[in-house]
Amino acid sequence: MTTEETGSGWGGGRFVPRTAELRRWRMDWERWSRGPEAADGLRRWQADPALAGHSASVAGLLDACGRDRSVPVEVADGRLAALVAHARAGDGAAVRVVLERVLPALVVTAARRARSASSGGARGDVAFGDVLVELVAAGWEVICGYPLERRPRKIAVNVARDSTYRAFGYVPIMERSTFYPQVLPVVSAGLDGRPNPGIGRGAGPGADLLEVLAEAYAAGTDPAAVRLLVDLTINGRSQAEVAEREGITDRTVRLRRAAAVRSVRSALGVDVRAVAGGVAG
Incomplete structure (x- = not known):
C-alpha cells in the first residue's frame, strides 16, 4: 500500500492504484459512474433539495458529500444523510455513491489489517484484497441499515467504523x-x-x-x-x-x-x- 492509495486524492487524477484489488475497483467504479444506473440516480437526486445543486455529476456529488475536505463536515453530513436516506429506501445507486465516499477509510483499515496478516506469515497483497472485499460487503449492509435518526453526524466515519465492526466483530x-x-x-x-x-x-x-x-x-x-x-x-x-x-x-x-x-x-x-x-x- 502507498499513500497515493489512501490520501485525499482518491478518485481524482492523482490516484494511482497499485494493487490488483484496487485497480479492479477503480475500473469498475469508472465504468459504473459513466453508466445508466449512475445517470438515473443523478436525475432522481436532482429532485431532492439537499442534493439538487450537486447532482450534475457523480464526482461533484462525492466532493459535496465530503470527499472535498474544504466542505465543512456538518454541511457534508447533510448531503450524505440525504443519500443514505435514498439508500435505505432501496436506491442501489445511492448505496454505491456512499460506499465510494467511505472507501478510502476502508482501504486504510484493510491495509492495516493486511500488514498484521503479513507479519504473521501471510502474503500482504492477498490479505489486503481479502480484507477489502469483506469490508466492502459489510459497508453495503451498514449503509442500507444506517440509523440516521440516532446518528445524523459524522456519517462517513460511522459507516466506516460500523463496517469494520460488522466484518470482524463476530466473536463472543x-x-x-x-x-x-x-x-x-x-x-x-x-x-x-x-x-x-x-x-x-x-x-x-x-x-x-x-x-x-x-x-x-x-x-x-x-x-x-x-x-x-x-x-x-x-x-x-x-x-x-x-x-x-x-x-x-x-x-x-x-x-x-x-x-x-x-x-x-x-x-x-x-x-x-x-x-x-x-x-x-
Whole structure:
C-alpha cells in the first residue's frame, strides 16, 4: 500500500492504484459512474433539495458529500444523510455513491489489517484484497441499515467504523478485550446459561444505550468499563453475578460501575443513566 492509495486524492487524477484489488475497483467504479444506473440516480437526486445543486455529476456529488475536505463536515453530513436516506429506501445507486465516499477509510483499515496478516506469515497483497472485499460487503449492509435518526453526524466515519465492526466483530464479547455491539445476544443469559430478562437488543432504551456505549468505545473509553456496563444493562446481569464471575465484592462492582459511567459521560457528554432509564444509575 502507498499513500497515493489512501490520501485525499482518491478518485481524482492523482490516484494511482497499485494493487490488483484496487485497480479492479477503480475500473469498475469508472465504468459504473459513466453508466445508466449512475445517470438515473443523478436525475432522481436532482429532485431532492439537499442534493439538487450537486447532482450534475457523480464526482461533484462525492466532493459535496465530503470527499472535498474544504466542505465543512456538518454541511457534508447533510448531503450524505440525504443519500443514505435514498439508500435505505432501496436506491442501489445511492448505496454505491456512499460506499465510494467511505472507501478510502476502508482501504486504510484493510491495509492495516493486511500488514498484521503479513507479519504473521501471510502474503500482504492477498490479505489486503481479502480484507477489502469483506469490508466492502459489510459497508453495503451498514449503509442500507444506517440509523440516521440516532446518528445524523459524522456519517462517513460511522459507516466506516460500523463496517469494520460488522466484518470482524463476530466473536463472543467476553472473550475479547474489544467491544463489538453486533455480538450482543438478542436474549441474554445468566451464569448458568439460562435466559435472563435483560434489556435485550432491538428497539427501545436498550438500543439507545447500546448506541451510546458503542460511541463511547469508539471515543476511547476503556473496553473493560464498556463491557461492565453492557453486562449490567444490555445483558441484564446483576451486581452479584458479575462479582461472582470476577471474584470481587459487590461494593467493588458498584465502584467500577460508577467509574465506568463517569468515563462514558466524560467521553461523550451523555448521561448513561438517563439513556438507560435508570438501569445504570
